[in-house]
Amino acid sequence: MKTVSLSGSLRENVGSKDAKHLRLEARVPGVIYGNGQNIHFHVKETELNKLVFTPDVNFVGIDLDGKEYKAIFKEIQFHPVTDRITHFDLLAITEDKIIDIALPVRLTGNSPGVLNGGKLRQNYRKLKVKALAKDLPEFIELNIAELKIGMSIRLGEIEIPNVTLVGDMRDVAVSVKTSRNAVADELEAADAAGAEGAEGAEGAEGAAGEASAE
Numbered sequence: 001m002k003t004v005s006l007s008g009s010l011r012e013n014v015g016s017k018d019a020k021h022l023r024l025e026a027r028v029p030g031v032i033y034g035n036g037q038n039i040h041f042h043v044k045e046t047e048l049n050k051l052v053f054t055p056d057v058n059f060v061g062i063d064l065d066g067k068e069y070k071a072i073f074k075e076i077q078f079h080p081v082t083d084r085i086t087h088f089d090l091l092a093i094t095e096d097k098i099i100d101i102a103l104p105v106r107l108t109g110n111s112p113g114v115l116n117g118g119k120l121r122q123n124y125r126k127l128k129v130k131a132l133a134k135d136l137p138e139f140i141e142l143n144i145a146e147l148k149i150g151m152s153i154r155l156g157e158i159e160i161p162n163v164t165l166v167g168d169m170r171d172v173a174v175s176v177k178t179s180r181n182a183v184a185d186e187l188e189a190a191d192a193a194g195a196e197g198a199e200g201a202e203g204a205e206g207a208a209g210e211a212s213a214e
Helices: 016-024 045-052 180-213
Strands: 003-010 027-033 039-044 059-064 067-078 085-092 098-108 119-122 126-132 140-143 152-154 172-177
Touching: 003 045, 016 027, 027 045, 027 067, 039 045, 039 059, 045 067, 045 085, 098 119, 098 172
Parallel strands: 003 059, 027 085, 098 140
Antiparallel strands: 003 039, 027 039, 059 067, 067 085, 098 126, 119 172, 152 172
16 A cells, blocks of 8 residues: 655644634644654645545555644544545554555456446445555456346455455345346347347258258
8 A cells, every 4th residue: 555645744733722723824823642652743634635525545644744644534523514524533653563544446348348338336445454654556447347237246255365254145236227228138148148049940951851861
């Protein structure tokens, strides 16, 4: 997984009044947990938005007054009206620490079921996993090239080296459901196959008759 850089400054004062003042200056207060102490800081809102408003999941390499930390987002709070970020928490990580995180799911390949009129249903946009930081991929890739109508991929069928999926392994991650168009296409294909079979049978009977006559 990639690490994206972010720089900030330690907070001299902690409290709602100071936090409000920071927001007026287009800066967002944050906290880093998990390293034995809580570190309060603030960052530029524009820089933070680049990391938050994206479908990608990355580690955060944050520089606070010359000291660097590696972390992941733990919680993000938004204003109920403007959707601006009002506060965020980071969880400090180390290479030997198991991390719980939700990774985005990306589909690859062309499903023959969809090409035949079936409807693709993706039940999970993100999947929760557990792994060491060094083993975490940027996303979970699911190949749907073999999915025909009525087929699916369950959580228990997803394999990622050194990564454990969290959840009910019977749950369906992605599937191809039938539709009216798909049923019509299948019936037409079956009728065509039946017609070809009948023609082939007639040809075979004719050939057999000619052979016996000789």
